[in-house]
Structure formats: structure tokens, C-alpha cells
Amino acid sequence: MAKPKVFISSTFYDLRHIRIDLERFIRDLGYDTIMNEFGNIPYGKDEHLEHYCYKEIDNADILVSIIGGRYGSESKYDKYSISQMEFKSAYDLNKQVYIFIEKGVYNEYQFYLKNKENPNVNYTFVDNIKIHQFIESIEVLPNNNTIHSFETSNDITTFLKEQWAGLFQRFLKEQTRQKEINIIKGIENTAKTLNQLVTFLTEEKRGSENAINEILLSNHPAMEQIKELLKIPYRVYFTNKEEFYDLIKARGYRINLENFEFDKFEEWTLEKNSKIFKLTIDTDIFNSENKLKIFTKEEWNNDFIKLHIEDIDDDLPF
Known part of the structure; x- marks a missing residue:
């Protein structure tokens, strides 16, 4: 049976405990996680290692992006960190994305917005100003960019549990609506057939038997x-x-x-x-x-x- 695949994206050492708690939570729901430390990403020999992380995002259904105070490793392909590039890859592929930012970092980000033109400001909660710049780039995205702050892994799992339950309820509702749509299409086809019959009888077409058979055959x-x-x-x-x-x-x-x-x-x-x-x-x-x-x-x-x-x-x- 196919299961939803959830890609966990974050820096590793500072958020290791959050990643472990999330993996357990997702596994208990019966979903599959994609996490580098559990060997879920197959690495090849032809590209740089980070390329295979981005490639595996294509196989995921959901990306959970966790942003803390550590910038992490710089990407070999762009001006962003690897975890930031994972988010960008998922966004470009139109995957469902959930973004969580440590509360201290997100509070400091509001201070950054007021002082970003001042090069002499020192930031306490992040080790690189690029983290705040990246959050700013996320906020201006037109869609799929809802941000939530967190203090513990429980804040994240509680939010995800409610979100995924809501998605499932919406899926069930859409299934019911699909049945209604199919009924409407059936009525439309019947009405089309009746209109053809009315046209035929009105115009008194020749070869009446063949004409009626063609109408019946089409439905x-x-x-x-x-x-x-x-x-x-x-x-x-x-x-x-x-x-x-x-x-x-x-x-x-x-x-x-x-x-x-x-x-x-x-x-x-x-x-x-x-x-x-x-x-x-x-x-x-x-x-x-x-x-x-x-x-x-x-x-x-x-x-x-x-x-x-x-x-x-x-x-x-x-």
C-alpha cells in the first residue's frame, strides 16, 4: 500500500532531537520519512552528495522545513545553505511545505526587519544573517509559505497532526463531491442525447433508423x-x-x-x-x-x- 512520504529538512547537529521526535511521530502515523541519517536517500557516484537530497525531494509528498539558529553547510550550487536549497527544491516542485522556525530566531527576525540596513547589528539567535534573509525571502512568496514558530517538537507534531487530519477530511469531502459531479455529467450526456433526438425529429432527416442508431451508439x-x-x-x-x-x-x-x-x-x-x-x-x-x-x-x-x-x-x- 502506498504511504505518504515526508522529507524532514533541517540542519542536523543543533536540531537532531527535533528530527528524532518527528521521525517517531511520522512513523507512528504509518507514513514514511525521508531522512539522511536513516539512509533514506540513495547516493550515486556522478553528482555531488547534496544533489541526491534535492533529487529525492521529487519522490516526497510533503516537506517539513525546520529553521533554527545554525546556517549549516553552504550549497555547491547556489548562494543558499543545503537545507535552504531543500526548501527551494520542494517549493519549485509544488510540494506541500510546512515551515517551522525556532521561537527565539523568529522573534529576532522581527528585530532584523527593523535594523537590516544597519551592518553593525549583532544577532544573538543566529550564527549567520543569511538565515534572517532567507526567512524574509520565504515570507514574500505568493503561496505555500505558512510559517509557524516552535519551542519544542511537540509544538510541531501537534500542528502537523491537525493539518493532516484536515487534509484527510477534505479528501473525503472531495470524494463525495466527485460522485455528485459524475451524476451531473450523466445528466448532461442524457440531455445532449435528447437534444439530438429533438433536432433529428424536427428536421425529419432521411435514413431515420441509421440516424437514431448513431445517436444511441454514441451513448x-x-x-x-x-x-x-x-x-x-x-x-x-x-x-x-x-x-x-x-x-x-x-x-x-x-x-x-x-x-x-x-x-x-x-x-x-x-x-x-x-x-x-x-x-x-x-x-x-x-x-x-x-x-x-x-x-x-x-x-x-x-x-x-x-x-x-x-x-x-x-x-x-x-
Whole structure:
């Protein structure tokens, strides 16, 4: 099962205890952490080590950026520190970012804003003025830059717990809304079909039977069912068996010659994510010329096309 991946970004030695507490918190939630000290970042031989940190951010879903008083190691690629470059990489990739700044540093940052033109000011909570300059660059970003101060790791974990619970609740709500959107799309398709029929009857087109069949074919229930079963995000359209085969082959399905009845049913299978998907088709939906028969929604039976999903048994006999 896929799990959210959370990249923890900070300087190491001064914030080591915070990183350990965060790793435990994230692991207890059932998520995966990406942290250099736990060997989560695979290093190659062709680039500088920090390059692989930025590359791994592409595999993360969330970046938690923790800013303390230590500037850390300078990047080989830019004028920022490595931890600052990690934030910039995540921001540029449009990852979800959470920014936490030690309370003393953030309070001093307000003093910096009033005195940044004075080169003689000495700062107590940071070892490099570039930290305050970086915070200033974060604050002017147009989005994804909410900052929170903290004193203990509990301040961070409490905030993240509430945020992630809120994201999950929003996801559930959007799933419900998606069902409503699908219903609306179905109504729109039906209305479109009715408009076509009205136009046809009004204009008294020639070849009436063929024209009506074309209208019914464009909204065939077989196309709606295969789109739903295979979770195809675009419009599905086929008029004969060959086009239907091309469609399911494109989704990765292969015919199972060992298990189908030549006179009635065909079985197509797909192995994916430790599961086997079995798609069964009643060939009676096609006529003797292998063209798709016309069905109204009342005439259609969902048993004509069925999908069965099974777990693949990975147990070895030894």
C-alpha cells in the first residue's frame, strides 16, 4: 500500500532531537520519512552528495522545513545553505511545505526587519544573517509559505497532526463531491442525447433508423460501464469488437485463452500491484459482423461486462 512520504529538512547537529521526535511521530502515523541519517536517500557516484537530497525531494509528498539558529553547510550550487536549497527544491516542485522556525530566531527576525540596513547589528539567535534573509525571502512568496514558530517538537507534531487530519477530511469531502459531479455529467450526456433526438425529429432527416442508431451508439451503456470498471479518465468510444479489443489492450489487459467459453464469454486479465484483474465480456453484445449491438439503458445488463479483482498469492512453497 502506498504511504505518504515526508522529507524532514533541517540542519542536523543543533536540531537532531527535533528530527528524532518527528521521525517517531511520522512513523507512528504509518507514513514514511525521508531522512539522511536513516539512509533514506540513495547516493550515486556522478553528482555531488547534496544533489541526491534535492533529487529525492521529487519522490516526497510533503516537506517539513525546520529553521533554527545554525546556517549549516553552504550549497555547491547556489548562494543558499543545503537545507535552504531543500526548501527551494520542494517549493519549485509544488510540494506541500510546512515551515517551522525556532521561537527565539523568529522573534529576532522581527528585530532584523527593523535594523537590516544597519551592518553593525549583532544577532544573538543566529550564527549567520543569511538565515534572517532567507526567512524574509520565504515570507514574500505568493503561496505555500505558512510559517509557524516552535519551542519544542511537540509544538510541531501537534500542528502537523491537525493539518493532516484536515487534509484527510477534505479528501473525503472531495470524494463525495466527485460522485455528485459524475451524476451531473450523466445528466448532461442524457440531455445532449435528447437534444439530438429533438433536432433529428424536427428536421425529419432521411435514413431515420441509421440516424437514431448513431445517436444511441454514441451513448451506449457498454461504453459507460467499461469506463467506470477500468477507471478510464477520458471518453470511451468503440463501435465493433476490434476497437473494443484495442481499448482494453491499451489498458494492459491480455486475453486468457485457458479460461473462456468460445461461444459466449471471453476473459481478459491484468496483473498489477499484487492483484489480478479479470475482465469478463459476453460476446453476445456484438452481432455476427462483430459490430456492437444497440442497447438502451433499460435493455442493458451489467453482467454483460464484469470485473473481478483477486489478490496474487505471493507465498512461496518453502
